[in-house]
Amino acid sequence: MAQTLGIVDFTWRGQSIPAKKGSKFKLGGTKSNPVVTGRRVDHAHEFEASEVSATFALRRGMSLLALFAPGEGPLEVLADTGQTYSFPDAFVTNRPEATSGEGGDVEIMWSAGEPNEVV
Numbered sequence: 001m002a003q004t005l006g007i008v009d010f011t012w013r014g015q016s017i018p019a020k021k022g023s024k025f026k027l028g029g030t031k032s033n034p035v036v037t038g039r040r041v042d043h044a045h046e047f048e049a050s051e052v053s054a055t056f057a058l059r060r061g062m063s064l065l066a067l068f069a070p071g072e073g074p075l076e077v078l079a080d081t082g083q084t085y086s087f088p089d090a091f092v093t094n095r096p097e098a099t100s101g102e103g104g105d106v107e108i109m110w111s112a113g114e115p116n117e118v119v
Contacts, residue, residue, distance in 0.1 A: 007080040010054050012090070012108075013073040015066075020105070023054040025077050027085065029114040050087060050112040052077060058104035064096040067108060075110055083119055087112035 008025070010017040028050030032043040052075065058064070075090035090112035099105040 003081055005079055005081050008054070009078045010052075011074075011076040011078070012067065012110075013075075017054060017056050017067075017108070019054040019056055020103070024052070025085065026051040027115055028112065047114075050090075050110075050115055052087070052090070052110040052112070053107060055105050055107050058098050058106050064098070064106065068092050068094075068096045075112060077115075083117060085115040085117055087115050089113050 008019050008023050010019055010023075028048050030045050031048050033046050035042045035044050070091070072089050072091045075087040077085040077087075087110070090110045092108060093111050094107065094109045096106060096108075
């Protein structure tokens with residue numbers, strides 16, 4: 001049997017963020033949109049941003065203000081299946097909100113341009 005995606009880890013501005021189950025990433029880049037003219041379908045290109053979201057546990061010593069600081073930075077998404085996606089121009093798009101109990105869940109969301117992939 002082949003291994004499938006199970007665990008995803010994130011490195012944001014050099015800080016490792018071990019993610020909980022359910023974290024997601026959508027790889028941005030150029031996509032084709034259908035353009036209907038009469039009975040013909042052509043296409044037009046459009047660039048779509050990458051979107052990444054992770055839920056992690058708030059641990060002792062973590063600085064939410066540092067993680068959620070404005071500005072661009074490098075983000076790496078490391079899959080347990082061997083793929084690594086690097087986003088040099090990522091930025092956080094939400095503000096910190098921590099949920100008490102059951103690990104102190106915090107969700108962090110990023111947007112970025114097209115990633116570089118290492119397989």
